[in-house]
Amino acid sequence: MPRIPTVELSRYLLAGHIASPGCLRNARARARAATLLPGNNARAALGPSRQLQPRLQQQQARYLTTETTPLAAASTTTTPPPPAAPFRKQLKEQAKALKKSGANKKKKSSDNQTVPGWELTVGIEIHAQLNTSHKLFSPAAVTSFNDSPNTHVAPFDLALPGSQPLFQPATLVPAIRAALALNCAIQPVSRFDRKHYFHWDQPAGYQITQFYEPFARDGYITLYARDGIAAEDGEQIQIGVKQVQMEQDTAKTIAQPGEVQWLDFNRVGVPLIEIITLPEIHHPATAAALVRKVQMVLGSVDACVSGLEEGGLRADVNVSVRKVGEGGKPIGELGQRTEIKNLSSFKAVEDAIIAERDRQISLIESGGKVLGETRGWSLGSTETRRLRGKEGEVDYRYMPDPDLGPVVIGQDLVQRLKETMGILPDEEADGLMGRYGLSAKDALALMLLDGGARVQYFYNVLDSLEERLAGEGQAVPEKGAEHATLAANWCLHELGKLTDSVSSGSESSSLEGLEGLQMTPQGESPLVPSSSLASILFHLHSRTITAKVAKDLLWAVYRGEVPDQDVTGYIDTNNLWFKELSEQEYTKLADEVLQGEGKVLGEFKKWKEGKMKAYPQGKLMYLVGKMMREGPEGRVEASGAEKVLRGVLERFLEG
Template sequence: MTRIPTSALSSYLLGGQISRRGCIGACQALRQPAIARSAALRSCPVRLLHAAREVSAPTPPAQPVPLRKQLREEAKQAKKQGKKKSKGDSQTVDGWELTVGIEIHAQLNTSRKLFSPAVTSFNDEPNSHVALFDVAMPGSQPLFQKETLVPALRAALALNCDVQKVSRFDRKHYFWWDQPSGYQITQFYEPFAKNGHITLLARDGISLEDGESVTVGIHQVQLEQDTAKTLAQTDNIHWLDFNRVGVPLIEIISEPEMHHPRTAAVFVRKIQSLLNSVDACVSGMETGGLRADVNVSVRRTDGTNPSLGTRTEIKNLSTIKAIEDAIISERDRQIRELEAGRTIASETRGWSIGSTETRRLRGKEGEVDYRYMPDPDIAPLVIGDDLVNHLRESLAVSLDSELDTLISQFGLTPKDALSLINLENGARVQYFYKILKSLEEKFAGNTTEAELSDIKSYAPIAGNWIIHELGRLTTYKAGPLAARDLSFTPEGDCEQVPDSDLSQLLYHLIQKQITGKVAKELLFAIYFKEIEGGVTQAIKDNDLWFKEISQEEYELLADEVMAKEEKVLQGFVEYTKFPQGKLMYLVGKLMRLGPTEGIVPTTAEKVLRAKVDLLREG
């Protein structure tokens, strides 16, 4: 059977229209009277079919409404009726207090597994890196791989934890196909790090109800091994990839000290950033390197219940958005249950992307269910003070200190500063510093541009280009030759766009010697290795220098624009607040009317503002 076109399928699903062509249309024709069918065979089936019935032409069916538009309209109606609350309105519920604790599992950035010499792998052939101990072969013994301890200690120090001189490993028993030995090796009783904390600031995006900052305690950080990867197939068949068995993890357990869903989500995001900043973990949440389990409980604020409510655990949340959405959903479910006079069961629940409700998975396991016991085959882990002190001294600058520098010293927005730090595990911010150093040297010798001596005057522009314009190079706009990713070294060198070329490009752009449009075209030329002799030489060879129009030409263009916009100008005659939007509308008209490559928007705005001020006075 031929493939049904997408347009025909959408018409059927959304509007109930059936195509006249193909087997579906043929079946419809066979259901018609014999006269209609015989007429259809003699000539055009559609026209004769309608004529044979000897009835008036039917009213054409209504055009189907696109699904996206349907959903948008439904959301609008729900909002009007008060059924949908924004996340800003969902942080608290009157009369109730929410309490959240989080357990984060993160894969350590190591080349060896925790208790076997097998290498860690993520994209290799399934079951190609498996040692005997990984699959619990009788007679095999665990051998702690010392190199796995270094990134774990870096993570603990970044979380302000106390590193324990002696820690021990335990067996956590449960039977499932992803755990060949029937138990997981972890550190339940004596972990290697305790009593840490992190501070979340308003710029991190915490809930407004938490004020300027909130400090969340870290109960403990423990080492443990990962399980096998399960690959679901059809007919209830599952394949197992044992490459992941024994991969070293750290489990970060917070104190139950968060009371707003957004703050809990920000906590996980900041943990992820901290781990990246000290090169402790291999990847982020979206690629499976970090998973969060969230514990949620509620209690009334009238003092009738001084202790925390019964908690439920939501397992394996894999995105920041899912954390906030799942907490809101579970909080509201627990409140509905308690207000209806029912009790909350201690249980493990699940959450799927796009869901509106959590779902029960199983009853909550406890210490007794897991039958924790010290592992008799693994000696205690002894960590020397010299190692801890060396790692503490060699840690990178803290995330908050780096953000403070980027925001206060260089004038970046908190969002751009955080993006620079997170991209390429900090390599992008090193690239940013190299660009700034080069620009600073160029502007230091330019005595005609005194205002550019302040680094805050150009650092935000450089940051914007390094984050956004470089990012566009790898999208579809760059064409089929675009590379998949930009490659940066830890020192901040970029293979595709050398910092010397970008700094020269930005120097001419900031001095308004070239337009933004020309600068973007030159950036693509740098990316595709089409420039020889440097950026400045390419501008000269192609005569790309910016040539601004004269003041008289600005005046003539402004008069021409205003002559055609009497209705808009009426808004400038009487106003309580200056109509900036209308002014920028006129600026846009002026730029489209004149040579865009020769117009400076700020100059056009000044000219038009002066003219509308004269209009108001007159």
């Protein structure tokens, strides 16, 4: 087939124009010639072998004029069909029509938690990589993401003949910590089983796991409204944990062009725990909140190496639906479940459950049957996709591993780990909200960022800031202090702006080579030390520098422009101190700003006379902004200007 010129292809795609010299053009020429013949000889003119069949006549009727006219009339009256609208324009018009009709309007998450007449049931399996230095059954080191492929592999990891598993007892410590944090009962004796299946990522032909006798059972996790559960679940809900079991990971598969798969055996044998919940979740948002909460819990007890987005955590969800009758009572047994594998974000958990729920309901309502199968989900999708039929217990042929003895866990070890658990997420969130006055959203954000290191960074900043304040003789309140809220805001938002600028490339010339904050588990950043941020916040809180100068100082520290992290010396050297206006100067500036603002002052009069319920805060901030613009540069501070302006307005309103 000859190559189609790019110009002709673009005309077809964008304007629907066909420029082919083939069958269609020839058919038009033959029909045009037929119109020149008299009477009924039009068909005969094509010859016996070219007589048109009925179907071809119908096809030509879409393109050809059926009337036969004299040559002169045809040359003057026949007009070409109107050109087709460009393809992009057609798509745009279709999108407008859909938007106008509301057919493609996506529901808000809060409005998409239930379907009238149906009950959703979800159980979750969470695989977490344990924070250990060795693999589960070999002395090979656990690899990091940046290590060269196939460099941390022992003979047993490759299932070489004669190699046997050697259980590494140190892997029990983070596993038991995780199970205790999930309120599980630690079993004194547990055993390993073989789960048989053949796949290239499992060289032995089986995976070693704990199916019949796991090391932990009968736990639970409590979710609160602040965790992001669905409104239908109220203020809190408790989800049962059926069991927590240890198992080995598989090889990493790297797809290559041409249906070629590369295998990295560094990951084979890496120790995992699998957390299996009971099927007690009935809303998609609550399922996502549970995965998020489990990640926080595992991070708080140092059991897991990283979170969901970093690959240290993987979530599989089991979804089923059934009808409900009057009063919301379920009808019949639980429906046939399907499993959605390897969800890689909290949003993916919620969206995939919604899509699979809607698919199952639509299938049942149309007379179909839900099949037990494994399905997949891609980010940005609107529906799940079938991967394979569901394999049951019989297919896996579980059997006790003959090469591994029972695992005996002493009660003294369990008690010791229980006593050294540290602060769990719920207790920490209560402290951040109660003692420091943070909102639930900010408290949880601090606890989640940088794998839990950001909240420790906040504590380090706060300790340094309070030490500076106390050294200057300033009182430090124990609860709800303004300086604590200030520190939390900067640890969340202003530090976030640094990393956002690096990732977006907006500061590439000055930040080349920097990667985020490089936060350590101890809550320290080599780029923005907690002591440097505390020094900036001390001067900002003491109103010796402006907010703009404080933000510029943060960038200077991040770029390494402040020598020896001496923030105070850098301010003094560059003459960045804030020389704020006196109260008399503020009052004079406020009087000048109010000149010519009769309409704005009228709003305050209406409020004073009771004609407006709410204080015109927006108008007040408009005047404050005007003061900052018209006042001496670098000498007007928003809070000071607002305080004086309120007094001037009050005196004005009193006559």
